[in-house]
Amino acid sequence: SNRTFTMIKPDAMENGHAGAILDRITKAGFKLVAMKLTRLSKEKAGEFYAVHKDKPFFQDLVNFMSRGPIIAAILEKENAVADFRELIGATNPANAAEGTIRKTFAKSIEENAIHGSDSDENAKIEGDFFFNHFERVG
């Protein structure tokens, strides 16, 4: 597929990095298909990250992701999922490559600035979680 889904997480929003992160994303060749400023309730954050519900960090993750505004977006580019995961870098910024978004903006393995879908299937599910037909340009 040529689409992925992203969220700029509450830590990056609080620290004023949203504009710089969107600049990195568009300069890397991703086009915006949909975008919104929103906020996840604890219930919605838990639903979004349900795959991690049995992990020890799940409750912390839900609290973190619901503590403030986020920007959610659907992005388009050839090989979108894999190329976007490369652009954002490893989950833990200590392991993220130089020049990646997480290397520059993430504070910790939890407060890591940005989300990127991990498969085409999840990109579709996650995009549909946030956006209806009328909120997309394509």
Ligand code: GTP
């Ligand atoms: P996402 O793009 O947000 O899905 O990150 P990821 O795919 O790189 O990592 P993963 O799906 O495994 O984990 C989801 C999110 O949970 C991470 O982005 C972190 O915010 C958080 N997280 C992952 N591992 C840990 C951990 O060991 N401790 C804590 N506190 N948080 C973690």
Ligand code: MG
């Ligand atoms: Mg993930």
